[in-house]
Structures are given as C-alpha cells and as structure tokens.
Amino acid sequence: MDLHELEAIAERELAQRPRLRILHCSATGCQASGALELKRRLESLLAEMGRQTEIDVGAVGCLGLCGRGPIVRIEPSGETFEHVKPDDAAEIIAALDGHACHVARCDQNHPFFTRQLLIVRRHCGLINPDRIEDYIAVGGYRSLYHVIHEMTPTEVIQAITRSGLRGRGGAGYPTGLKWATVAKSPGERKFVICNADEGDPGAFMDRSILESDPHLVLEGMAIAAYAVGAEQGFIYVRGEYPLAIERLQKAIAQARRHGLLGTQIFESGFNFRVDIRVGAGAFVCGEETALIASIEGRRGQPRPRPPYPAESGLWGMPTLINNVETFANVTAIIENGPEWYSRIGTEKSKGTKIFALTGKIRNTGLIEVPMGITLREIVEEMGGGTPDGTPVKAVQTGGPSGGCIPASLFDTPVDYESLAAVGSIMGSGGMVVMDEHTNMVDVARFYMEFCKDESCGKCIPCRVGTVQLFNMLTKLRNRQAHPSDLSRIEELCELMRETSLCGLGQSAPNPVLSTLHYFRHEYEELIGAEGDHGS
C-alpha cells in the first residue's frame, strides 16, 4: 500500500457512489429503535421499484440525536428525518425524488446542531463504519502515511504537545507529555492501549465513536505507536458493547488486509498490530492499572501508582494508555496542524469534547462542543431544557466520580479547571440533567450504590466505606438518620477521598460531597430530629 493506491481507492469509491443516497444511523441507539427493519423495508421497496442501483441505502454511524431515532439522512439534499418508522420507507424515497414527505424532519438549524463543532465526530453519519473504503474516501489513513514518511517520532510528539490536547478519559492529563514519557522510558518493548471500557452511567460517547468511525481510532493508535515506539496495541472494550467489538474486529481485519496495520505499514519499517481485549463487566477495569492487570490475564484490580504505566505498565513495559476520544483527536491534529487545534477551546483546555446529554432533557443525544461553552448553552439552548418545561435543577457531570452542578452555576464554562472548581469533574463526558422533581439524596445514593457494587474490594476504605455510606444514605432517605449522621457521612467521605487506593474509591464520595455542598437543605430536611427541633 502506498499513497497512490490509497488515493485510487478513494477515487474509485467516490466514482461508484450513486448520487441518490439514503443513509440511516446504524449505531446501537437507532438499531434499538428499529433502524434495521427500516433498512430492510427500504431495500425491498427499492428492489420492487427496480431502483436498487440508482439509490444507495447505506448504514452510517451515529447522527447525534439519539433520543429521536431512527434518524435518516438523504443525499444530496442533506435533509434529516427523525423517528422514522419502517412504514415511512415509501415517504423517504418520495422525499429523495423531491416530493412531499410527512415524516418529521430534524431541524438542522436548531442550536443542538449549529452550536456543535465536529472534529472527532466529523465522519459520523457520513461514512459506513463497516467499510474501510468509506473511511479512505473521506481522507482516512493519509495522516498515518504523512506521519510515517514525513515526520520523526519526536516531531509527532511535539505536534501533539503543541496542540494542547489533554486526556479525554476524565483526568485531563496532557497527552503530549504522556506520549513523551512513554517514548523516553527505556524498555525492550512498548505497548499502546486504547481504553474503551466506558463505564459511567449515562455515558456513551466512546461507544458511538467506535460504532461510527472505528478506523479513526485505529489510525490514531497507529500514529501514537509510531511516536512512542510501540509495535503492539490493545483495545480494551467492555463486553457490553457487542456492536462496537464487531465493528472494531472488522475494521482491524480490513486495515490489515490493506496493509495499514500489521508489518511494514506503508512500505516502511514500522510495524503495528492491534488486538481486542473484551472486558467482563467490571467498572474498575477502566482504571488504568486494573485494566492492565486484566489484559495480563489477572484479576482486574488496581495497584498503587507510581510507577505509572508510562514507565512500567503492561508486563512491566512502558505503556501508553489513552481513552478512545483522545486517540480519535489525533488525526485531526496531524491533518490541520497543532496551531489550528490549539485555537479551539480555552486557554488550558483545547479542542472539543463530546458529551452524552441525558436525563430530563428534550434533546437526548451526543454533542461535540468546543471547550469553554457554558453549561447553560448546552442544557438550555442545545438540550432545549426539560421535556415538560419544569425548571432544571442541576447537571451531573463525570458520573460516579463527578458531582452535581446546580442551575445557579450554569454560566460555568465547560473546561477541566472550571468544572473542578465547582466541585465536579469533566469526566469522560456523561451529562445527566435533573429537574426539580429529582431528590439529590437519591442521586447521591444511586451513585454510591453503583460504587459499592463496582468496588473491587482490594482496599478497605473503598470496600467497606462505600457500603457504610450507602447504608447511611439509605437511612437518611428513610428518615431514620440522626443529626450526627451528617457529620459522620462527611467524615467517611474524607477518609475515602484521602486514603483509597485508586481513583474509584478516591472519587466515589464526590456525588455525595457536591450534593451536600449545594443541596444541604435536602439532606437536613430528611433528618427528623433536626426538623422537630426547629419547630
């Protein structure tokens, strides 16, 4: 494979493509709401009409507005339809021919779409994730070619460093610095791991990327491997994502067949092989040291850091471990240059971030927004507020490691530092909207129940502390708590935050602490004795 062959594939692909196309979302959300049946109906209808060669029915990745699936987009007009039922197939074909169509259209001028800035999701909804030709046709694997033939590993790392990209898994560690550390750490072999063990309740950004554009992640990993000097990569995907696994497997096989993964990539001396490891349903395996233990075939338990995986990771070798979305940013930085990337976002948080907007919100789905956008813009403009118009009370970001941000702070810009300053975290991108009917003690209790079930049991503060906290919150919920329980809850939160072994236990108290901070009256209202005393 060389550049000419790559371009030939792209040209052939574009030349073969029918002008009229019906593209339907084939990601998990839309499949669940009937996208596959719709596809069958469209195909059989076109066959009956004898127009199957004239009109292409294509499966594409996620179009974003997951709450209104199945979503269908027609080309060349670009019109997008929502809640499309199999019975609407004839109408969609009519719309393609320019006739009247009664299927509900997505308002493409809605802030939900117009406020987005697509970098990671730029191919989502445009290409068929099952076909490498589609990816090559939109410019895929050109960055990898460019990097291998025109850049040194040091130059690649410098480009990533200058772009200001930070880890999208939640903690926001500077990606360039991590790559440089792995590149400089001595080791006879090095590894690149893609963390796709997305486990936060309400988060599905990484799933959508893998299901919509798997080659983007593979290309990003290959560039990273070239930069740090690794020849073996692993993608650790959670077992609950069967479609993502299937598409990744297909993508890896296609890339190998085209000589874009494997040995002597682009006829250079660079070799890179990628294998998939499927998680068995443990949230803690999203923690990097536990994930590494799991790949090694051991019990998925974290170990104290240092040493960090960059120094001593998989089988004791220097290991680069990044999140799906981090790798998915790489090709855009190489394509457009680090300066372009660093112009997007805020001073310390560059680029865009994908959020999974869920909960009491009108427009449920995935949004990719520039860093620095305010929570108000996301929730009120893009999300359209609550479905029944009830005032929004708070937004939960960062899942079980994050916190609840009250509506009064909705002018907070979304970046790593600002979210941390208000007691939450950026997290991996879950954003759960809550309205006035949501009780914040219930929210805290929900997340504590999650952490208690997902604690690995290795260290005492997390193993027992989560259970004790959950029990105390349950007591509180049942109005059986004593006033002194509140200070005991706070004391236990501090213990877990300061002494737990890994991020799971250290951040497990965050949902409790942030709701206690902003909604303390809801806790106090549940303490019977306190209320009696007041009257």
Added chain:
Amino acid sequence: MAAKTLTIDGHLVSARPGETLLAAIREAGITVPTLCHLDGLSDVGACRLCLVEIEGQRRLQPACMTMVSEGMVVHTNTPRLQSYRRQIIELLFAERNHVCAVCVASGHCELQRLAGMVGMDHVRYEYLSPNCPVDISHPRFGIDHNRCVLCTRCVRACDEIEGVHTWDVAGRGVNAHVITDLNQPWGASTTCTSCGKCQLACPTGAIFPRGVTVGERPHASERIALIVEARKQRW
C-alpha cells in the same frame, strides 16, 4: 549507589537505595501500623494503614510500596493519619463478625492488637453482620470467613513461598472473599500441599489449625520471613 538520607518525623535517617519507606521507618525505631504487609511477601498496598504524609506530594502514600529517595521529608503519625487509621480499623471491625470473646486468635490477633494501637475503643459504624461460611473440609486446617480481613497474605504466601497458588480472591467489593482452587471446598483442593503457610501468614483467626486449643495456638507470622531468609542463605 549512595545511601539516601531522609527525614522521618523530624529525625534524620539513612536508608539503602531501593529500600521501602516502611523499612526505613522501622529501622528508625518508629512504629507504623500495617496489616496487609508481611515481611517475606510482596507488597500490595491494600490496607492503607501505613499511609504517610510526604512533603511535596499531594496524596498520602503507602510506606510499604514507596521507595526512599534523597531528602524525603516524611510524617508518619500526624493527627490526621491517626484519625484515618482509627476509622479504617473501625470499618474492618464493622465489616465481618469479629467477636474476640469467641475467637481462637484472641490474645494473639493482629487486628485486635491494631485496634489497641490506633486507639479504636468503639465502633461507630453499623455492623454489617454478614452471613459468612466456615470451611472445615480440610483435615488439618479450617477457614472462618467471618474473621477474614482480606489482607491476601495467605494468597501471597501460597503463591510466592509455597509456589502453589491454591488461594485467590473471588467476588468484588464487600462480597470479595478468599477461595481455594476454583472455589472448591478446601478439603477438595487438588493443589493444596497442606503446608500450613497460609495459616502462619493469617493475621487473625480466619485460618486456623484444627484440633489445637486457643492457648496452644501461637501467632507465628514471622516464620514466613524466616523461611524466605533460610532459602536465600541456603541454611
């Protein structure tokens, strides 16, 4: 490599390079409580009792897994650490059914001793009182899960010293528990050599020898280190 000089609780202490902070602390005659650490076994940093404050580091670090470095300034016994240690022991006592009055290890139990050491005189947390099994299918030893603190010293002794790895951990969170082989009764284990090192390593009365009275059962976890040393020196 040159020896390292560090400050522990205000005292200047020298340490060998590559030595753990815990070793240096102990050599300086300072007592730091530990539970999952056992001389002779690898460290896991799980019990969090030996956490210390190191100046310039944001997070507390486990002394057992932190290597000494030149100029390190360490505080091992601040009021904050004392309070955390007391809470951790409280959490342990509330987790399973630790009833000293009816325990074979009473009087020579590390958990009991730790409680005294950190000044834990009562438990403020709700007792979880789980229903834990007792396995006495093995002819020589028994395990009472009510008394297990999940330090995994038995797992490591079996794996690292005996080289068998009969023990391991199953389940997660508070449901985590030690198992023999693939969660078979201990007596049915085909790998167990009945060497008894797990029982030597056990800090509480969880793993106990059968047919021995309470008074006759000495606490002998230091023998693990002795075995390791004997092998190294080819005694």
